[in-house]
Amino acid sequence: MAEKMNNSKTKNPSMQRAIKILCDEFRKYNHIDPANYDLYNVKRGLRNSDGTGVLAGLTQICNVHGYVMDEGEKSPIDGVLTYRGINVQDLVDGCLRDDRFGFEEAIWLLLFGKLPTKSQLEEFMGILASQCELPPYFLEDMLLKAPSKDLMNMLGRSVLALYSYDQSPDATGYEELLRQSISLIARMPIIMVAAYQVKRRAFEKKSMYLHDPRSDYSIAENILRLLRNDKKFTHEEAKLLDMCLILHAEHGGGNNSAFAARVVTSSGSDTYSSIAAAIGSLKGPRHGGANYKVMEMLDYIKRGVQNPENDQEVKDFLARMIKGEEGDRSGLVYGMGHAVYTKSDPRAVILKKHALKLAAGTDIERDFMILDAVERLTPGVFAETKGSTKAICANVDMYSGLVYKMLRIPHDMNTALFATARTPGWCAHRIEEMLFGGRIIRPAYKSLSYDQPYIPMSERQS
Ligand SMILES: CC(=O)SCCNC(=O)CCNC(=O)[C@H](O)C(C)(C)COP(=O)(O)OP(=O)(O)OC[C@H]1O[C@@H](n2cnc3c(N)ncnc32)[C@H](O)[C@@H]1OP(=O)(O)O
């Protein structure tokens, strides 16, 4: 199967020639001078000129607080993230203190608006467990028959395919939205691990393990159980994964994937289309895909920098990265920068603390030191190279991959794990948009096209 798919990608010289000609044709007539963005006062990326986001909606789900406006100027502060008004740090600390799993509690909080009581939580965990089974032959038809090297691609099309198994997929009443949301949240971890197992079998020729989830396990425990060949894991490992799931569960209405879900929802489309759109968005390397890219960047640095303990050498490498001369040549330092946070992303602070504790004295300590150097040195290099005075900090994607590595979670699962954790946030935004949005999201684009006459085919010159 995998070979058949690889063969279909074999380069076809006549098609390559045709594409080159079509590209030349495109280039002749398509160019937008960046000066036009200023000229027409375009809110590029839906940002105001000071970098703050254009106010595009109202939400009760989450608050991302990253700066204060002082006399019209943006002042950097330490970031604070609250889910329904509760500081995410308190949510994490509460679960650690009680030595219990908290992702399910976070899901309840995001969906309904208040912390669950003990009995509400127990009942909800039972509901989630009852909803995680995939439809008959879903795995065979949707995953095994068409494996992909990209887990986000497999997740997106699996979510779209679930539409076909829903008796009322287009219903938009609250009860139906909630039913669909709970079922997606429960199934996502199962689909994610199955997609990984199928990928491993198809492209790496390794054995495929398809264990059943346990109904008495938390989502974090089940992910590790399904992932590990021997189904074994420690309580500490599951607790650490649970914390990662909590930290990734939600991030406001304006982040690219939640906004994508809200845009699709605002047209009145179905839950599966809306969540698949969010998955497609999160996959991008400027968004959730950065957690994969950070680990790739780490490899580039390990290969390109002789002594990572020498700050000057790391700085030179980072400068070359920003100029697009090193790494993946995108010009980006992954894991750094954020649209809202300035001094710190609270999730990165928590993940870093745990990564350091776990890495100390292990082989991974060196990886940690390199990422720490990237975090320390990038702001200075960024200022020197780009002439920018903007505060830039490590974001959630900087240390998450390292934590997953310590949990023996394969590198290519990083972004899919983010998507699994973020599904409750997306669902909460979809429900809010559907119930209270009330308008199709439809910003304006200034047209730079010019009028041209229609020329009959017989009179067109080449
Ligand atoms: C879960 C998440 O989505 S967290 C973010 C994960 N993404 C990454 O880690 C990728 C690296 N970071 C970035 O690309 C950006 O910082 C983003 C996408 C997160 C935020 O982007 P923005 O809000 O547009 O950043 P900002 O307004 O500060 O960008 C200004 C300039 O700095 C550049 N810049 C910002 N961050 C970086 C970075 N990490 N490396 C290189 N250049 C950067 C932008 O490309 C832009 O350059 P330009 O003016 O020449 O076009």
Ligand SMILES: O=C([O-])CC(=O)C(=O)O
């Ligand atoms: O808020 C953003 O723009 C991106 C982000 O950190 C997230 O979605 O977790």
